[in-house]
Amino acid sequence: DVVMTQTPLSLSVTPGQPASISCRSSQSLLHSDGKTYLYWYLQKPGQSPQLLIYEVSSRFSGVPDRFSGSGSGTDFTLKISRVEAEDVGVYYCMQGIHLPVTFGGGTKVEIK
Amino acid sequence: QVQLVQSGAEVKKPGASVKVSCEASGYTFASYGITWVRQAPGQGLEWMGWISAYNGDTNYAQKLQGRVTLTTDTSTNTAYMELRSLRSDDTAVYYCARESFDLWGRGTLVTVSS
Numbered sequence: 001d002v003v004m005t006q007t008p009l010s011l012s013v014t015p016g017q018p019a020s021i022s023c024r025s026s027q028s029l030l031h032s033d034g035k036t037y038l039y040w041y042l043q044k045p046g047q048s049p050q051l052l053i054y055e056v057s058s059r060f061s062g063v064p065d066r067f068s069g070s071g072s073g074t075d076f077t078l079k080i081s082r083v084e085a086e087d088v089g090v091y092y093c094m095q096g097i098h099l100p101v102t103f104g105g106g107t108k109v110e111i112k
Numbered sequence: 113q114v115q116l117v118q119s120g121a122e123v124k125k126p127g128a129s130v131k132v133s134c135e136a137s138g139y140t141f142a143s144y145g146i147t148w149v150r151q152a153p154g155q156g157l158e159w160m161g162w163i164s165a166y167n168g169d170t171n172y173a174q175k176l177q178g179r180v181t182l183t184t185d186t187s188t189n190t191a192y193m194e195l196r197s198l199r200s201d202d203t204a205v206y207y208c209a210r211e212s213f214d215l216w217g218r219g220t221l222v223t224v225s226s
Contacts, residue, residue, distance in 0.1 A: 041213075048219055049149075092157055092211070100171075102159065
C-alpha cells in the first residue's frame with residue numbers, strides 16, 4: 001500500500017499568519033493520463049471531511065483562495081496564506097491513484 | 113440539493129452484521145461510484161472500498177475482503193455497506209462519499225460492544 005506521511009502532526013497558528021502542511025507519498029502519484037491524484041481535505045470537529053484541493057493544486061468549488069496546493073511526484077504541500085478561526089480541524093492528504101486509496105495520518109490545526 | 117444521506121447509528125454485538133445505507137439525491141446516481149471510508153474513534157481515515165453505481169463493479173480493501181459487501185439499488189439511488197463478523201475494532205464512523213470525493217455523507221456511527 002502507498003504510505004502517505006504528513007508533517008507536522010499538529011500546528012498552532014496565530015490568526016492571520018500562514019501555515020504549511022507537508023505530505024509525502026511512498027510512490028509517485030503521477031498517472032499515465034498526466035494527472036497527479038493527490039487530494040487535501042479538512043475535517044472540522046464533529047463533521048465529515050470536506051474536499052479542499054484536488055489533483056495537487058485545484059481548489060474545489062467554494063474553497064477560499066487562501067488555500068493553495070503544490071508539489072509533484074511524491075512531495076506535496078498545502079498552504080494557508082492567512083489562517084482564520086474557521087480553519088481549525090484536522091487536515092488530511094489522500095492519494096487516489098493506487099488501490100487501496102490511502103490517507104495521511106492527519107495534521108491538527110488549532111488557533112493560538 | 114446534492115447530498116448523501118446515511119442511515120442512523122447502530123449498536124451491534126460482536127459477531128453480528130451491520131448494513132449501512134447511503135441515499136443519493138440531486139445528481140445522476142449511476143454517473144458516479146460510491147466510496148466507503150471509516151474512522152475509528154480519535155483515529156484517521158481508512159478506505160474500505162468502492163462500488164460503481166453504473167454496473168456494480170467493486171474494489172475492496174484487502175484487510176476487509178470477505179467481511180464487507182458493497183451494493184447499490186439504482187431504483188432508490190441508494191448504496192449499501194454490509195460488514196459481517198463484527199469485532200470491537202470495527203467500532204467507527206462509516207462514511208459514504210461520491211467517488212470524486214467531493215460529496216460526503218454525515219457518517220454513521222457503528223458501535224460493536226457486548
